[in-house]
Amino acid sequence: MTQATSVTLAPELINILRPLTDAPLASFVQELTVLELYRRRQISSGKAAELLHMERFEFVRFAARQGIPFFEMSDEELSDELNRVEQLR
8 A cells, every 4th residue: 555645845855956857846845755765775676667667677776877876885994805705716
């Protein structure tokens, strides 16, 4: 069961968002919300894709075009992984 909620946006925010898309504003705001939740790692790429009615890899490519990487490691995590690989050699 899907539950819809109405959200009121300030006119100033609407004026900022409107030129950014040709899509209906409600769809665009949903897209921005899902992208931000994914960027914050609050939802998975699969859940994000589901919410935006996309295939998972379509969403991953879409997010990457928006500057949100699918795979992200800190310098320390990358260094640890490289050290593990070296130890396996």
